[in-house]
Amino acid sequence: MANVREIKDRMGSINDIMKITNAMYLISSSKLKKAKKSLEATVPYFDQLQSTIHHILKHTPEFEHVYFDSRSNKPEDKKTYGYIVVTGDKGLCGSYNHNVLKLAEQEMSKHKNTSLFIIGQVGRQYFSRRKVMIDGEFLYTAQNPTLYRARSIAESLTDLYLNEALDEIYVIFTKMITAAKMEPEVIRLLPMERERFKTAAGRTPHHDAVFSPSPEKVMDHLVPNYLKGLLYGVLIEAFSSEQNARMTAMDSATSSAKDMIKELNLLYNRARQAAITQEITEIVSGAKSQQNKKN
């Protein structure tokens, strides 16, 4: 049996770690509250954005525009696929980062030419360790998403798309389905697909709409706007998922620390008792031998 001191030390260190995990739990739960608030505030915008675009596209069946060009004249092995991967800036959040990265690798293995744009420090380190080329100038943090950041991300990627440096752009992020369930997801940003919007909303169709000043001009404005809104939603969703994942991970760490302390406490008491028993036996036997000597 381990000695009493060793067990005591161990319990002390577990207690210290538990304090840290508990503090992290509290921090991420308050951050989550904030993130959830902004998530709830954006959801109507996000939903309306999708359904309105869907609605608009339905009224314009024959429409040629650069943002809808699937570049079918380019052979498959010449096409470049861009992936935006949204990870956290830190670890200690269970399988949150791992799941996103796994999905990203799986998606990337499907195509020959890929290029990566990483949001978040963890993903950047992961891919640079594996010697995968990532865009070095694409530096954005996953913390506290803002519309400003979404705008600059959307703009730089739209530029790459229009220069034909990228032919298809996807975003990989974690979607919060319920508070307990999060799943990594892939969404195609460009070129836009009509099919995707067909299922996005169930509004009744009505008569054709006119575009003012002209369809091209409207699309030139509308699509970047849509992408920016979409990316903003994605960033907010990923941020709240990260906080949620960290909260659950830290909660389970704290509770398993409690379990360990409970077990060690038992061991400690047993060891202490054994030590006392031994001491008593020693004293008694010592006293007895002294008595025997006297007689």
Place this chain on the structure above:
Amino acid sequence: MAKTFHLDIIASDKYFFSGECEELVFPGIDGLYGILPGHEPMISCLSSGELRFKIDGEWQNAAVSDGFLEIMPTFVKILADAVERPEDIDRKRAEAAKERAEEQLRQKLSIKQYYHTQAALNRAMNRLRITSKSAK
């Protein structure tokens, strides 16, 4: 014919307004547009400027930045990056943003940066214009 149409104004961070409206004036990319009930279906873009809408005979205004609208005979939906009432605008912040943008415009910039700064300047000037108007 109906006297009003349903107006929804949705900003990226909040549901700004939802209700019946009699008349709407919005800044398009090629000038101001006025909308009355029963307008033909139209899709258009917003640029930053002043949005005005009439409810129960009273005009209300708000500062908007980039976005787009869907106009139908019975309803209008506005989706914009930001919508603010004049009383919610922080004048000091807008002034600081304006100065910052003007400062940057004096320096050499890439085309992209130039457009960014110009857009920022526009937004700041627009905010200032609307607050000074309502203060009168």
